[in-house]
Amino acid sequence: MSATKRRRLESAVTAIHERYGPQAVRTGAEFRQVAAIPHIATGFAALDAITGCQGLPMGALTLLSGRTTSGKLTVACKFLASAQRDQRGDVAHTVALFDLNRTADPDYLVRCGVDLDALLVVRPSLQPQAVDLLGDLVQQRRLRAVVIDCLPDWLTNRAVSRRLYASLGRLQTQLRVAQCALLMLDDPSPPWRRWLNLDKSGRVRWNAALHIEMRREQWLTESGVLKGYRAQARLLKSQWVYGFPSAPMEIRFNGTVKARETW
Amino acid sequence: MHSKMDDAIGILCCYVPNFLIASACCDQPGWTERPLALLGADERVVAVSAAARRSGVQIAVRAQAARLACPDLHLQPLNIQASQARQTAYLAALGEWELPVESQGWGLAYIDLNGIAHSTAAVQPLATDLGRRLRRTLGAALQPALGWDSSKFTARAAAMWAAPGRMKLVEQADVARFLAGQPISLLPLSPPHLQQLQWLGIHTLGQFAQLPATAVWQRFGAAGKLAQQWARGKDNRPVCGAAATTYPPVTVDIDPPTASLQPVMANLLASLQPLLRTQQGRMEGIRRLHLAYCFANGAESGSVLDFVYPVNQPARIEAALMQQLGAQPWPGALTSVRWTLLATGEVVVAQLSLFAAPASRVASLGDLARPLAERYGAVFFQAQQSNASHPLPERRSRFVDVPSLA
Amino acid sequence: MPAIRCRNGAAGLSMSRLWLEGEAITVHLDEQGRPTAFTWCKRLHRLLQVQQRWQVDVDWWSTAGRARREYLAVTTVDGLFCVIYQDLVSREWRLAKVYD
Structure with a gap:
């Protein structure tokens, strides 16, 4: 100028x-x-920069969708590790993981920085009570973050999905009061289904403060050896940002999963 | 309009956490191994070591209550002379730069860097030099944490955030982001106000800063308004140098003259009320008060009331005055008391923040699961690494039932 | 340093979803007996590349706990990165982990 x-x-x-x-x-x-919105960083600076709240919001629901091997579970694990820690990096908070499909890998969680002593793993059966359990846990005000892995496990059951839809309003209030961040992992839906609200997670998305979609773009190899992959995180909904910004991310497999943005 | 940005003030806050305990442990190295609490002249706890605090010992409780909370507690009288000597050495080391230094009680001081350094790059070498010098002078046990910003409150929050021997320098652009995640208990609000904020679900300065200013004013008064400005990074208090502020004396006539404590106390407290209200609004307190007594028989005497931490709560002042006047010889009926404020200071945060501990929210998994286990069954687990180097991934870890762990 | 390092067989891999018992899969082999695709959850996943291959024979002193397996870390055409293994005793193929 x-x-x-x-x-x-x-x-x-x-x-x-x-x-x-x-x-x-x-x-x-x-x-x-x-x-400045209360938030928890994901550990991926590029992703945090596009959400509009410098991470995933506390006291609200975030939906993270993506196909298998898109990096969504890595983001979720890093988010749990970040939520456990205070500003000095000490473990100061308890978090929970709803392991609905019973495939959580503690070894992987540790590699992502999660302290297992401050992680409550919840493995409920596929019944409507599982949704009530989520509300009851949040209401205790002792959890800083909860990850639901993954939402389609609930939505494919009619009784559970009905209970979930009915509880969403109350759940949002409980999250707000407890200042707890809720992250739900989801499968992606085609844009036209989202547009017409025909996807099963539409009602959840409607109540989410943030919706991010992850997509794997390219394998990263070095001398013919796979060393990781490049993914793209796209913001599909945010209470704080207009438009659909996206952020490139690189996820590497060098023994410990290292997260760093592409530059 | 003259903005704060234009002034580019730089304030370095030097903070030795738990100065009194650290100072006592320097004299008696054996004390570091046990939970330790120091008793003030009023037989109340004035300082608590980290181990004792974990056992539930709090500042301002009586010795008996402290022992009940922690039977293992090593309770010692505060050696005020030794602590004051260390504080003087600490302030002398800070004053070597010949810049304005404002002491704010045990181990806490501000240095005015205005005109010396305006950026983190310029402050970092200065802070490093200061940190090394203090460590040389006072030893590793009393090394301070350093915080730098353009305002006093943020500089202090930064110093309290940093670990001893470390520094946290906050640039103007990062102030809001830095303060947003800090616990609300950094604000020296009164315990009932802090508790109200906790109940309202306000845990961080960021949340407090976002509340409507009028609502804060209505609920928490002048102190709340000021606290909210601080939480927003707006604190224009200057660093006041060593030159002591003088306060005019206030004479309280006791009419009719009396040898009874009760009417004297009532008159004294009534005369102190306006001062305490003003101080509460500024989140300051009385550190030193001089009292001169005139008796009907012409005799005069005086005493000085020292508070280990600045105090602005009427009940605390009343208790201290009662003890002071009770210990004073009364040769006749008292005709007047003249009090002079000698020193004031910021209300100590650590003391008040004992009422709320938002920073430590590590709930035990058993506590979380137990109330719900009856209704939902065995659905709570803790993941454990059993053999991290096992070649088979499924044999590296396991899931243990949480209620059975408890 | 290779991205996927196999120390003592399988250590060093960072994966996410873990099936304790292994998910039963059907593996399609070519004439040389090399896997070309596998069927999981009623879907056929064609292999893009076998990234790493290693064998384990652990806990041999225990009758019940002994495991003799050949592991394969594979990428698929539809974008999966996963670890499958063949039990060398029962010759069954199973899915151990999927990176998510």
Whole structure:
């Protein structure tokens, strides 16, 4: 911007401030500072940057969808590890994992940084009571984050899905009061089904503050050896961001899963 | 309008966590191994070691209650002279730069870096040098955590966030993000106010900063309004140097003159009320108070009331005054008391934050699962690594039933 | 350093979904006996590449706990990265892990 334009803009802003008060006009940077939303970082800086709240929101529901080997479970595990820790990096909070399909791998969780002593693994049977259990756990106000792995296990059962839909409103209030972050892992739906609200997770999506879709894009090899893959996280819904920004991510398999954004 | 950004103030906060305990342990190294609490002149606990705090010992409780909470407790009287000598050495080391240094009680001081360093790159070498010098002077047990920002509150929050021997420098652009995740108990609000915030589900400064200002004012008054500004990173208090502020004396006439404690106390407290209200609004407290007594027979005497931590709660002031006046010889009926405020200070956060502990929310898995196990059955598990190097992935770990663990 | 390192057989792999008993799968082999595809959850997954192959023979002193297996870390055409194994005693194929 030229100096003249900048001066004109500044004088206009000053005039507005004098007439309507300092809250009337603010720069984008100032607005970002004020609107600090309680959140938990995922550990993927590029993903955190597009969500609009610097991570996944506390006190709200987030939907994370993606096909198998898209990186969604890695994001979920890193998110659990991050949720357990305070700002010094010490384990200070308890989290829960609803392992609905009974395939949680403790070895993998540890490699992602999750402290198993502060992780409650919940393996309910496929009954409507499982949804009540989620609400009751959140209501205890002792959990900082809960991951549901994965939502289709509930939605394929008519009785459970009906109970879930009926509980969503109450669940949101419980999350808000407890300041607990809820992350539900889901399979992706074709855009046209989402558009027409024909997908099973539509009602959950409607109640989610954030919806992210993960997609694996490319295998990463070095000298013919697979070393990881590149994925793309796309924001399909956010209470704080307009549009559908996306973020590239790289997930590597070098013994421990390392997360770093592509640059 | 003159904005804070234009001023580019830089304040370095030096904070030695639990200064009194660390100082006592320097004199008696054997004390570090046991839960330790120090008793003040009023027979109440004034400092608690981390081990004792874990056992439930709190500041301001009586010795008996402290022992009940922790039977293993090593309870010792506070050696105020030794602590003061260390505090003086600490402040002298901070004053070597010949910059304005404001002492705010045990182990907490602000240094005004205005005009010296305005960016993290400039502050870092200065802070490193200061940290090394303090460690040399006072030893590793008393090394401070350093925090830097353009405002006092954020600098203090940064120093409290950093571990001893470390520094946290907060740039202007990162203030909101840094403060947002900090616990609400960093604000020196009164315990009932902190408890109210806890009940409302407000755990972090970010949440508190977002509350409507008018609602905060209505519910928490002037102190709440000020606290919210601090939580938003707006704190324009300057660093006041070593030059002590002088306060005018206040004379309280006791009419009719009396040798009874009750009417004297009532008059004294009534005269202190406006000061305490003002201090509560500023989240400050009395550190030192001089009392001069005039008796009907012409005799005069005086005493100084020292508080280990700044106090603005009427009940605490009343208890201390009662003890002071009770111990004072009364040669006749008292005609007047003249009090002079000698020193004030910020209300100590650590003392009040004992009422709420949002930072430690590690709930035991058994506590979480037990109330629900009866209704939902054996659905709660803890994952355990049984043999992390086993060649078969399924034999590296296992799931254990949580209620049976408990 | 190779991305997938097999120390003592299988250690070093980072996977996510783990089936304790292994998911039964049907593996399709070519003329040389090399796997080309597998059927899991009624879906055929054609193999893109076998990334790594290793054998284990553990806990041989225990009758019930002995495991003789050949593991394969494979990528599939439809984008899966998973670990399958063949029990060298029963000759059954199973899915051990899927990266999610």
